[in-house]
Amino acid sequence: xxxxxxxxxxxxxxxxxxxxxxxxxxxxxxxxxxxxxxxxxxxxxxxxxxxxxxxxxxxxxxxxxxxxxxxxxxxxxxxxxxxxxxxxxxxxxxxxxxxxxxxxxxxxxxxxxxxxxxxxxxxxxxxxxxxxxxxxxxxxxxxxxxxxxxxxxxxxxxxxxxxxxxxxxxxxxxxxxxxxxxxxxxxxxxxxxxxxxxxxxxxxxxxxxxxxxxxxxxxxxxxxxxxxxxxxxxxxxxxxxxxxxxxxxxxxxxxxxxxxxxxxxxxxxxxxxxxxxxxxxxxxxxxxxxxxxxxxxxxxxxxxxxxxxxxxxxxxxxxxxxxxxxxxxxxxxxxxxxxxxxxxxxxxxxxxxxxxxxxxxxxxxxxxxx
Amino acid sequence: xxxxxxxxxxxxxxxxxxxxxxxxxxxxxxxxxxxxxxxxxxxxxxxxxxxxxxxxxxxxxxxxxxxxxxxxxxxxxxxxxxxxxxxxxxxxxxxxxxxxxxxxxxxxxxxxxxxxxxxxxxxxxxxxxxxxxxxxxxxxxxxxxxxxxxxxxxxxxxxxxxxxxxxxxxxxxxxxxxxxxxxxxxxxxxxxxxxxxxxxxxxxxxxxxxxxxxxxxxxxxxxxxxxxxxxxxxxxxxxxxxxxxxxxxxxxxxxxxxxxxxxxxxxxxxxxxxxxxxxxxxxxxxxxxxxxxxxxxxxxxxxxxxxxxxxxxxxxxxxxxxxxxxxxxxxxxxxxxxxxxxxxxxxxxxxxxxxxxxxxxxxxxxxx
Amino acid sequence: xxxxxxxxxxxxxxxxxxxxxxxxxxxxxxxxxxxxxxxxxxxxxxxxxxxxxxxxxxxxxxxxxxxxxxxxxxxxxxxxxxxxxxxxxxxxxxxxxxxxxxxxxxxxxxxxxxxxxxxxxxxxxxxxxxxxxxxxxxxxxxxxxxxxxxxxxxxxxxxxxxxxxxxxxxxxxxxxxxxxx
Ligand code: SF4
Ligand code: SF4
Numbered sequence: 001x002x003x004x005x006x007x008x009x010x011x012x013x014x015x016x017x018x019x020x021x022x023x024x025x026x027x028x029x030x031x032x033x034x035x036x037x038x039x040x041x042x043x044x045x046x047x048x049x050x051x052x053x054x055x056x057x058x059x060x061x062x063x064x065x066x067x068x069x070x071x072x073x074x075x076x077x078x079x080x081x082x083x084x085x086x087x088x089x090x091x092x093x094x095x096x097x098x099x100x101x102x103x104x105x106x107x108x109x110x111x112x113x114x115x116x117x118x119x120x121x122x123x124x125x126x127x128x129x130x131x132x133x134x135x136x137x138x139x140x141x142x143x144x145x146x147x148x149x150x151x152x153x154x155x156x157x158x159x160x161x162x163x164x165x166x167x168x169x170x171x172x173x174x175x176x177x178x179x180x181x182x183x184x185x186x187x188x189x190x191x192x193x194x195x196x197x198x199x200x201x202x203x204x205x206x207x208x209x210x211x212x213x214x215x216x217x218x219x220x221x222x223x224x225x226x227x228x229x230x231x232x233x234x235x236x237x238x239x240x241x242x243x244x245x246x247x248x249x250x251x252x253x254x255x256x257x258x259x260x261x262x263x264x265x266x267x268x269x270x271x272x273x274x275x276x277x278x279x280x281x282x283x284x285x286x287x288x289x290x291x292x293x294x295x296x297x298x299x300x301x302x303x304x305x306x307x308x309x310x311x312x313x314x315x316x317x318x319x320x321x322x323x324x325x326x327x328x329x330x331x332x333x334x335x336x337x338x339x340x341x342x343x344x345x346x347x348x349x350x351x352x353x354x355x356x357x358x359x360x361x362x363x364x365x366x367x368x369x370x
Numbered sequence: 371x372x373x374x375x376x377x378x379x380x381x382x383x384x385x386x387x388x389x390x391x392x393x394x395x396x397x398x399x400x401x402x403x404x405x406x407x408x409x410x411x412x413x414x415x416x417x418x419x420x421x422x423x424x425x426x427x428x429x430x431x432x433x434x435x436x437x438x439x440x441x442x443x444x445x446x447x448x449x450x451x452x453x454x455x456x457x458x459x460x461x462x463x464x465x466x467x468x469x470x471x472x473x474x475x476x477x478x479x480x481x482x483x484x485x486x487x488x489x490x491x492x493x494x495x496x497x498x499x500x501x502x503x504x505x506x507x508x509x510x511x512x513x514x515x516x517x518x519x520x521x522x523x524x525x526x527x528x529x530x531x532x533x534x535x536x537x538x539x540x541x542x543x544x545x546x547x548x549x550x551x552x553x554x555x556x557x558x559x560x561x562x563x564x565x566x567x568x569x570x571x572x573x574x575x576x577x578x579x580x581x582x583x584x585x586x587x588x589x590x591x592x593x594x595x596x597x598x599x600x601x602x603x604x605x606x607x608x609x610x611x612x613x614x615x616x617x618x619x620x621x622x623x624x625x626x627x628x629x630x631x632x633x634x635x636x637x638x639x640x641x642x643x644x645x646x647x648x649x650x651x652x653x654x655x656x657x658x659x660x661x662x663x664x665x666x667x668x669x670x671x672x673x674x675x676x677x678x679x680x681x682x683x684x685x686x687x688x689x690x691x692x693x694x695x696x697x698x699x700x701x702x703x704x705x706x707x708x709x710x711x712x713x714x715x716x717x718x719x720x721x722x723x724x725x726x727x728x729x730x731x732x733x734x735x736x737x738x
Numbered sequence: 739x740x741x742x743x744x745x746x747x748x749x750x751x752x753x754x755x756x757x758x759x760x761x762x763x764x765x766x767x768x769x770x771x772x773x774x775x776x777x778x779x780x781x782x783x784x785x786x787x788x789x790x791x792x793x794x795x796x797x798x799x800x801x802x803x804x805x806x807x808x809x810x811x812x813x814x815x816x817x818x819x820x821x822x823x824x825x826x827x828x829x830x831x832x833x834x835x836x837x838x839x840x841x842x843x844x845x846x847x848x849x850x851x852x853x854x855x856x857x858x859x860x861x862x863x864x865x866x867x868x869x870x871x872x873x874x875x876x877x878x879x880x881x882x883x884x885x886x887x888x889x890x891x892x893x894x895x896x897x898x899x900x901x902x903x904x905x906x907x908x909x910x911x912x913x914x915x916x917x918x919x
Pocket of ligand 1: 800801802803804805806825829830831832833834835836837
């Protein structure tokens with residue numbers, strides 16, 4: 001029984017007509033979600049800029065408002081006031097649609113993210129699949145943007161995007177299957193409820209793979225090849241400015257929020273936690289994940305495109321398959337009361353596998369004879 | 371590759387985040403693989419060689435600052451040494467030592483920039499750059515103390531240097547030199563063993579020893595290819611024969627070696643400054659007595675020194691007037707950049723950028 | 739290429755960046771905090787002492803930019819009156835050669851470095867604008883006689899606590915804003 005259902009029931013008791021008691025709560029829910037997501041994204045932007053500053057022993061923006069909290073808003077206003085330039089040879093329609101198509105899926109994913117047991121828009125019984133399906137849509141939008149801008153740098157970024165999506169979707173889904181098996185459900189609420197122990201303890205390897213895969217999907221360091229500023233200028237959004245660029249920018253942080261939220265839900269036991277209200281727990285965990293992403297961004301260089309592929313196909317995919325099989329066997333054999341055995345086995349397995357694969361793993365290739 | 375693809379032309383630069391100035395690279399691509407690279411230079415041409423013919427010897431010194439603006443002090447030194455050689459002027463002892471101290475500090479500052487931006491090109495999001503800038507900033511502070519500006523020093527004069535260093539300078543250098551090795555360790559800790567850096571730079575953009583020698587590369591680019599060639603050791607100009615230091619060389623000549631050689635050279639520079647500070651004679655003249663508008667005797671002189679980026683040469687011809695008849699500058703990066711094609715063909719665009727970053731190019735010097 | 743260190747290299751680097759979180763930021767908040775520049779700074783203006791200038795013109799000849807305009811007329815047999823002494827700071831490269839060459843200590847580099855102007859014409863400093871005054875002070879570049887009055891340079895090398903960086907601190911409210919500030 002989510003808050004939304006209760007609202008519906010309440011309206012029904014008031015005697016509203018059918019179409020109204022169905023659509024009014026839904027629209028309210030959507031508005032609340034959009035507002036919450038945008039607010040959190042703005043806080044994310046501020047947090048990223050401040051913390052990145054501190055990682056780099058500088059201060060970061062601190063002029064607008066206390067501790068610079070209004071800086072993202074000032075930036076947004078600045079971006080919105082900029083001229084909107086469309087390249088002369090661009091595919092105008094696609095060029096116009098692409099930024100919207102990037103941003104909409106990001107918002108759509110939040111329909112199935114449980115901020116609290118009841119605070120969820122729809123508790124789909126195939127929530128996890130829905131997330132995978134919807135979130136890969138934004139890659140298509142990125143390719144649209146890249147293709148439509150009629151810019152060679154953008155085109156390179158777009159082709160990289162497709163390759164990256166195809167390679168990293170697999171390990172991500174594989175590690176998600178492990179979670180679904182353990183929770184024996186695909187509903188996000190049920191997955192959280194199944195986590196009396198956070199799944200990060202039960203499936204450390206799966207969590208690592210999911211985390212790395214999602215880094216690639218959200219174009220974050222060290223897999224930020226789509227907008228590798230030192231190579232291909234700004235990648236797919238090189239030719240965007242003004243409002244459209246703002247949508248890409250928000251979309252980028254929105255995706256980061258999505259994956260942080262998904263990781264929280266799947267592996268960090270979502271809203272569960274002692275003392276504090278559930279929503280707060282959820283947000284704290286999301287922020288922790290995001291901070292980890294940030295920290296990596298502050299430290300690591302990025303991989304090359306072929307190394308990225310190699311990493312996905314030779315390192316992550318086999319590991320996720322092994323993880324899947326081991327988890328499946330464990331679910332069959334280990335009784336629920338002996339979960340600590342699973343923790344020990346899985347951590348040992350993760351360590352051994354990582355060491356083993358590091359030994360055997362080569363990035364290979366490199367130079368091509370031309 | 372058996373699949374036939376159409377070539378794809380890409381202009382990298384002159385406005386591009388990582389062309390280190392205004393260089394244009396005309397790249398032919400096959401997918402992401404580089405088939406051909408052609409550096410197009412000249413966007414920053416200011417005609418310094420021609421301008422020099424209309425200015426007195428002393429007035430040319432500020433123009434040499436604008437060549438390699440990340441290592442302006444060494445340009446000053448090289449130019450002044452060429453004129454001194456032409457006119458047979460002897461620099462006082464203290465002046466020589468201070469010149470060494472300044473050149474080596476300049477080398478550290480320049481290498482910090484080079485390494486920082488090399489790492490930035492690999493994608494390390496400004497962090498190494500900002501850490502390294504912190505130390506470069508300290509060096510620039512000290513230079514500002516001595517000569518009043520942070521980039522365009524105009525500090526060396528024909529016959530020495532414009533003025534003696536202020537009294538706060540030497541303690542500051544001592545403190546800096548004492549701290550610096552720790553900071554270099556820190557940079558090593560940050561990325562030297564990083565798997566991603568190793569994967570990206572080891573074996574990438576190899577410049578074989580023979581090619582390096584035959585195109586006339588110099589500086590860290592040459593030394594990374596395993597050639598032990600450092601003018602400070604091979605042909606000790608100034609007073610470099612009095613110092614004890616090593617010439618680090620790489621093995622393969624890949625991007626990582628170029629990075630590594632620069633890191634080691636910084637450590638060696640610290641050693642040289644340490645020794646120079648110890649041997650530095652106390653008070654004394656820093657500049658030989660040279661009139662402002664002096665006339666160099668008829669003739670010509672060529673001086674080549676080991677600048678941070680390679681062998682920097684100045685060729686001065688005098689017809690006996692107050693201005694040089696001809697000034698020619700031999701910039702190290704112009705020669706080094708000709709190795710671009712040898713290094714980059716067959717690699718990806720991302721590699722092209724780091725290969726380019728590992729050469730450490732300053733366009734002010736190439737275009738003059 | 740292999741994962742030789744099993745990710746240890748990455749971990750080391752991340753440890754270092756984490757450590758930097760707890761170091762003091764090196765940022766100097768510029769308009770409020772200003773570092774003392776070098777005593778010898780070659781600021782973006784020249785300072786001229788009319789009473790010392792003999793109108794000899796050495797500075798004009800020393801300038802690599804041909805940047806100093808000097809017009810004189812002869813009053814007594816061996817004296818020149820300076821009619822015009824102009825320096826275009828828009829063209830000046832602040833090399834200091836004019837200061838170095840002046841035989842009568844009549845020219846010095848200025849201390850100021852915030853000299854952005856709205857019009858190119860404003861860059862031309864005439865006799866009045868060049869003359870030394872309270873906020874148009876000479877630096878000690880080649881003029882060691884001014885050395886003593888100037889504050890010691892704040893060096894990044896020394897921590898703020900070590901007394902190296904003495905900062906002028908203006909509270910936010912007194913900060914001037916807008917054009918003409
Ligand atoms: S500082 Fe240099 S450029 Fe400026 S007026 Fe003096 S000599 Fe000329
Ligand atoms: S050199 Fe000195 S004294 Fe001569 S004109 Fe210039 S400022 Fe005046």
